[in-house]
Amino acid sequence: MSGQLSQASALAAAKNHGSAKSGTIHWWWQRLTAISNLILSGWFVCSLVALPDFSYPTLRQAYASPVCAGLLGVFGLSIIVHMRLGLQVVIEDYVHHKGLKLFKLVMLNLYTAVLVGILMLSMIKLVAPL
Amino acid sequence: MAYHQPHRPLSPHLQVYRLPLVAIVSISHRISGVVLSAGLVILLGFLWGIAFGGAEPAAPYPVLRDLLDGWFGRIFWVVLTFAFFFHMGNGMRHLFWDIGKGFALCTARASAVAVLVWAVGATAVLWGVML
Numbered sequence: 001m002s003g004q005l006s007q008a009s010a011l012a013a014a015k016n017h018g019s020a021k022s023g024t025i026h027w028w029w030q031r032l033t034a035i036s037n038l039i040l041s042g043w044f045v046c047s048l049v050a051l052p053d054f055s056y057p058t059l060r061q062a063y064a065s066p067v068c069a070g071l072l073g074v075f076g077l078s079i080i081v082h083m084r085l086g087l088q089v090v091i092e093d094y095v096h097h098k099g100l101k102l103f104k105l106v107m108l109n110l111y112t113a114v115l116v117g118i119l120m121l122s123m124i125k126l127v128a129p130l
Numbered sequence: 131m132a133y134h135q136p137h138r139p140l141s142p143h144l145q146v147y148r149l150p151l152v153a154i155v156s157i158s159h160r161i162s163g164v165v166l167s168a169g170l171v172i173l174l175g176f177l178w179g180i181a182f183g184g185a186e187p188a189a190p191y192p193v194l195r196d197l198l199d200g201w202f203g204r205i206f207w208v209v210l211t212f213a214f215f216f217h218m219g220n221g222m223r224h225l226f227w228d229i230g231k232g233f234a235l236c237t238a239r240a241s242a243v244a245v246l247v248w249a250v251g252a253t254a255v256l257w258g259v260m261l
Contacts, residue, residue, distance in 0.1 A: 031228060034221050035225070038221070038222070045256075049260070056180065056187045059176075060180050072177075080170070083163075083166070083167045086160075086163045086167070087163075087167060090160060090163075090164065118174050118177075118178055119174060121178075121181070122174075122178050122182070125181040125182055126181040
């Protein structure tokens with residue numbers, strides 16, 4: 001976040017420490033999810049390549065088991081968090097208008113929440129068909 | 131401001147400056163990340179259709195399947211898988227930098243080439259296996 005958007009005190013802003021205090025957690029989560037994405041991508045690609053075909057019944061049967069659906073859910077969450085952090089940086093770097101930047105960052109959070117909702121509902125439905 | 135101080139060095143003008151390979155690979159990491167973000171929505175659409183389908187797949191699945199049929203679909207999947215392997219390879223390069231390794235210019239050039247070879251190779255092998 002830029003200094004103008006943060007809640008930093010006047011002294012903190014003057015000392016220019018405003019953004020440094022919240023930057024490391026972003027960096028750290030980006031790396032954590034990078035590593036989990038790497039590991040889970042290996043599983044995901046192998047699980048896809050091992051399928052005889054990509055028809056609907058095959059895909060449904062393959063990912064409906066609790067273990068596969070669970071792994072898919074964790075993989076999806078990891079990917080979505082990583083995407084959220086990456087797109088935040090892209091917006092912060094390339095959108096220069098302050099109001100538009102704030103609007104797009106808020107929209108990104110809403111978008112992320114919708115994607116997580118789609119993922120979670122799909123996982124529940126896959127494992128426990130109603 | 132640099133504009134008022136003509137003797138100050140300027141950053142490269144992107145319109146006329148020929149980017150070195152490491153710079154092209156660097157910006158491609160962002161571009162591939164944005165491409166993958168777009169691909170994620172499509173994949174979640176398929177997932178939703180699979181999860182909520184009965185004998186036949188549910189809502190976005192048939193539309194997406196028909197949209198990604200034929201030459202457009204081929205290009206889409208090849209671009210998406212290339213972006214995936216590229217972002218994966220270059221992401222590992224970033225993780226090595228994070229632990230302080232691989233900063234020498236010759237190493238950075240070599241790893242950039244390695245990432246490109248990996249991305250092209252992995253994409254080709256994947257589609258070779260699948261087709």
